Amino acid sequence: MKISIIGAGNVATVLGRLLKHKNFIIEQIVSRNKMHAEKLAQELNADAIENIQSLSSNSDVYIIAVNDDQIEAVSDQINAGEKIVLHTCGSASIDVLKNTSKNVGVLYPLQSLRKEIPYLPTIPFLIDANNDYSKGIISELAKSLSDNITEANDEQRMQYHLSAVITSNFTNHLLSLTDEYCTINKIKFSQLLPLMQEVINRIHLFHPAQMQTGPAVRNDISTIEKHLALLKDFPQLKNIYEMMSKSISRFTIDDSGQGNK
Numbered sequence: 001m002k003i004s005i006i007g008a009g010n011v012a013t014v015l016g017r018l019l020k021h022k023n024f025i026i027e028q029i030v031s032r033n034k035m036h037a038e039k040l041a042q043e044l045n046a047d048a049i050e051n052i053q054s055l056s057s058n059s060d061v062y063i064i065a066v067n068d069d070q071i072e073a074v075s076d077q078i079n080a081g082e083k084i085v086l087h088t089c090g091s092a093s094i095d096v097l098k099n100t101s102k103n104v105g106v107l108y109p110l111q112s113l114r115k116e117i118p119y120l121p122t123i124p125f126l127i128d129a130n131n132d133y134s135k136g137i138i139s140e141l142a143k144s145l146s147d148n149i150t151e152a153n154d155e156q157r158m159q160y161h162l163s164a165v166i167t168s169n170f171t172n173h174l175l176s177l178t179d180e181y182c183t184i185n186k187i188k189f190s191q192l193l194p195l196m197q198e199v200i201n202r203i204h205l206f207h208p209a210q211m212q213t214g215p216a217v218r219n220d221i222s223t224i225e226k227h228l229a230l231l232k233d234f235p236q237l238k239n240i241y242e243m244m245s246k247s248i249s250r251f252t253i254d255d256s257g258q259g260n261k
Contacts, residue, residue, distance in 0.1 A: 001141070004027050004056060006063065006064045012031075029041040062100075106126070108157055
């Protein structure tokens with residue numbers, strides 16, 4: 001199976017590396033940034049092109065891996081006939097590809113991908129297709145890349161995307177604020193790494209709500225007030241602390257282990 005990738009950013013790079021690792025042929029890398037296209041193409045043994053009008057007709061699958069707000073503009077420039085055209089976005093409809101080919105779909109990596117990371121992460125994929133033929137090809141491709149494949153329509157992918165933003169982006173921002181707090185107070189953020197890992201380990205075994213700990217769940221007002229006093233010079237983190245503590249204190253757990261507000 002020959003594959004061309006439109007894009008040279010984080011998703012294009014990590015997905016390209018995974019495809020190469022699984023012995024797929026990467027025919028072309030397309031990017032408006034010539035340097036980025038050439039760098040990725042060299043790594044993947046592909047040809048680099050700047051102009052999407054020079055896209056080869058020899059590939060079996062064309063993967064659009066660009067920023068969400070660029071997908072429609074890129075799609076408008078592709079006429080792949082009956083070849084498979086995919087996008088990799090959780091928040092864009094499959095319909096944005098309807099004029100690119102008779103056979104279109106989605107290959108959405110439900111993972112935070114960064115090209116600087118020196119390893120290939122475990123990636124669950126959400127897939128969709130406009131017909132049974134496309135679904136068969138996309139499913140075959142996805143299963144060769146991962147053991148974790150789920151079919152998801154536009155609405156479901158958007159719900160997963162929202163959940164991913166909260167889980168990954170919001171958590172990382174909270175860690176960034178904590179890192180800043182530790183740095184300013186000359187304490188080691190690295191000392192928290194085992195704690196972070198334990199939180200992840202536990203939710204492999206139990207519902208998150210069952211594993212909630214801390215002063216808010218115990219209604220320990222004295223400790224909460226002490227913490228808020230320490231945060232008097234960190235208004236952003238203080239506001240988040242207060243909001244999260246109130247949310248935790250209002251949360252209850254039903255018999256199934258799930259949380260209820």
